Amino acid sequence: MLVIACPYCGPRPEIEFAHGGEAHIARPQDPSSLGVEDWTEFLYMRANPKGLHAERWRHIHGCARFFNALRDTTTDQFVATYRTGEPRPDLTTAVKA
Amino acid sequence: MTRFSAFELFRQGLTGQSGWKPQWCSPEPKAAYDAVIIGGGGHGLGAAYYLASQHGLRNIAVLEKGWLGGGNTGRNTTIIRSNYLFPESAGLYDHSVKLWEGLSQELNYNVMFSQRGVMMLAHTVHDVQVFQRHVHANRAAGVDNDWLTPEEAKAYCPPLNISDNMRYPVLGAALQRRGGTARHDAVAWGYARAADRLGVDILENCEVTGIVRNAQGAVEAVETTRGRIKTPKVGVSAAGHTSVVLGMAGVRLPLESFPLQALVSEPVKPVFPCVVMSNTIHAYISQSDKGELVIGAGTDIYTSYTQRGGLHISQHTLEAICELFPQFRRMRMLRNWGGIVDVTPDRSPIVGKTPVQGLYVNCGWGTGGFKATPGAAHTLAWTIARDEPHPINAPFTLARFRDGFLIDEAAAAAVAH
Ligand SMILES: Cc1cc2nc3c(=O)[nH]c(=O)nc-3n(C[C@H](O)[C@H](O)[C@H](O)COP(=O)(O)OP(=O)(O)OC[C@H]3O[C@@H](n4cnc5c(N)ncnc54)[C@H](O)[C@@H]3O)c2cc1C
Numbered sequence: 062m063l064v065i066a067c068p069y070c071g072p073r074p075e076i077e078f079a080h081g082g083e084a085h086i087a088r089p090q091d092p093s094s095l096g097v098e099d100w101t102e103f104l105y106m107r108a109n110p111k112g113l114h115a116e117r118w119r120h121i122h123g124c125a126r127f128f129n130a131l132r133d134t135t136t137d138q139f140v141a142t143y144r145t146g147e148p149r150p151d152l153t154t155a156v157k158a
Numbered sequence: 159m160t161r162f163s164a165f166e167l168f169r170q171g172l173t174g175q176s177g178w179k180p181q182w183c184s185p186e187p188k189a190a191y192d193a194v195i196i197g198g199g200g201h202g203l204g205a206a207y208y209l210a211s212q213h214g215l216r217n218i219a220v221l222e223k224g225w226l227g228g229g230n231t232g233r234n235t236t237i238i239r240s241n242y243l244f245p246e247s248a249g250l251y252d253h254s255v256k257l258w259e260g261l262s263q264e265l266n267y268n269v270m271f272s273q274r275g276v277m278m279l280a281h282t283v284h285d286v287q288v289f290q291r292h293v294h295a296n297r298a299a300g301v302d303n304d305w306l307t308p309e310e311a312k313a314y315c316p317p318l319n320i321s322d323n324m325r326y327p328v329l330g331a332a333l334q335r336r337g338g339t340a341r342h343d344a345v346a347w348g349y350a351r352a353a354d355r356l357g358v359d360i361l362e363n364c365e366v367t368g369i370v371r372n373a374q375g376a377v378e379a380v381e382t383t384r385g386r387i388k389t390p391k392v393g394v395s396a397a398g399h400t401s402v403v404l405g406m407a408g409v410r411l412p413l414e415s416f417p418l419q420a421l422v423s424e425p426v427k428p429v430f431p432c433v434v435m436s437n438t439i440h441a442y443i444s445q446s447d448k449g450e451l452v453i454g455a456g457t458d459i460y461t462s463y464t465q466r467g468g469l470h471i472s473q474h475t476l477e478a479i480c481e482l483f484p485q486f487r488r489m490r491m492l493r494n495w496g497g498i499v500d501v502t503p504d505r506s507p508i509v510g511k512t513p514v515q516g517l518y519v520n521c522g523w524g525t526g527g528f529k530a531t532p533g534a535a536h537t538l539a540w541t542i543a544r545d546e547p548h549p550i551n552a553p554f555t556l557a558r559f560r561d562g563f564l565i566d567e568a569a570a571a572a573v574a575h
């Protein structure tokens with residue numbers, strides 16, 4: 062079981078969390094002007110990377126808030142967690158894993 | 159290549175079974191092929207076999223980064239059934255079951271397909287309604303599926319606990335009698351041997367690291383750990399790694415890869431006559447011919463490529479197994495493992511052409527593609543050979559996500575083994 066550091070509550074066991082899929086997929090500003098290819102991209106297409114993944118988590122059985130995380134999908138190790146609205150951390154300057 | 163037969167077994171017995179030859183040769187990669195398949199699981203090897211046997215393409219190769227069947231083919235719980243809700247699914251999965259029925263004969267390889275029946279348990283009023291809807295839809299589509307009362311379910315599977323003091327009592331079950339199991343490795347090996355016999359090159363330890371496209375954007379070659387191979391056609395059956403492989407050609411897919419686990423018990427005498435699945439409390443169980451109970455758990459909640467999952471996921475499944483089959487409470491588990499499954503938003507697969515000329519994909523089988531091995535491989539081969547969809551795989555096009563024609567087995571069943 063993973064230990065996940067909620068940016069609001071600190072480290073908690075994985076069973077307190079729900080996974081929210083890929084992060085930083087912004088809802089279109091002007092939906093009615095969006096073409097069919099862009100809708101497909103927004104709704105369905107996912108990076109699904111083997112390596113670093115920016116993803117949403119929700120501390121559903123704790124503070125119930127959404128936040129984002131950078132996790133390595135080849136090891137499941139969390140590199141960083143950060144609050145919704147904050148940009149994806151730049152690993153070249155910030156966190157060492 | 160020696161044909162397998164009772165006579166051959168007897169003849170080899172005279173020399174202490176020492177005269178058997180390897181079942182496929184391991185040639186060096188050629189510089190060019192008419193087509194290559196990426197992924198040496200059942201789906202990829204099957205596609206190569208059907209390309210050679212039905213479409214006359216013999217100068218082809220299967221490229222596998224590890225060993226044959228080392229992916230999900232060799233890691234799955236081998237449940238085979240075709241009682242999916244939508245007619246498109248019934249078409250594809252039932253095509254597959256029909257091919258399973260003749261596969262051992264066709265390949266001259268015992269894939270141990272055993273139609274012992276797959277029983278899906280209903281535990282809530284909602285389950286009952288959903289499964290009865292499946293039973294009716296399947297009958298309309300010509301696919302067998304029967305509704306059983308709890309007593310009838312117990313008669314079919316005596317170890318089943320149908321008492322009403324369970325947390326989720328059994329309220330009934332849907333039974334597909336033509337469903338069952340097959341030997342996972344044998345499927346990969348059988349297709350490999352049959353393809354090899356037709357001249358297909360089976361290349362293990364050959365990882366594809368790049369897909370090369372020409373000025374028009376069409377596929378021209380693949381880069382591998384054993385050198386560059388020129389080819390105008392590439393079929394991809396890479397299961398959990400499909401996003402990675404298609405990414406090499408710049409194609410994005412509606413896939414996410416999750417760990418899915420299974421485990422087996424110590425072998426015991428025959429105690430379990432059929433396959434039982436419970437989507438609601440997350441347990442799948444059958445008994446292999448070796449005697450092990452084969453148990454499938456759920457996926458982890460996060461995407462991953464680690465080929466292992468959290469222990470609490472299997473624990474949850476074992477709790478359900480012990481409640482449904484109290485006689486297994488003291489059974490010891492022998493091994494557990496994980497595979498990486500590629501899941502689509504509608505839980506239906508993607509089989510067919512891609513936006514790149516010469517690049518074909520067969521993916522998104524998620525937690526339930528073993529059953530579809532022959533059907534998917536057979537229709538994929540058609541699509542690769544003719545560069546057009548097969549009537550059965552046509553609805554499973556990648557374009558369905560753009561065009562809004564989802565085949566929403568996710569909503570229909572929630573779980574799709
Ligand atoms: C625990 C578990 C239980 C399951 N239970 C069932 C079940 O009961 N019933 C059912 O129908 N389905 C089940 N499934 C799903 C089923 O196993 C898969 O859908 C099916 O086996 C996929 O077959 P495949 O040939 O496409 O993939 P695989 O057998 O995974 O083959 C893909 C191959 O591609 C290779 N590959 C990947 N990348 C590259 C590369 N770059 N270069 C070269 N080769 C590459 C891999 O090494 C792998 O061998 C289960 C899966 C798991 C993990």
Ligand SMILES: [Zn+2]
Binds near residue numbers: 068071124125
């Ligand atoms: Zn929290």
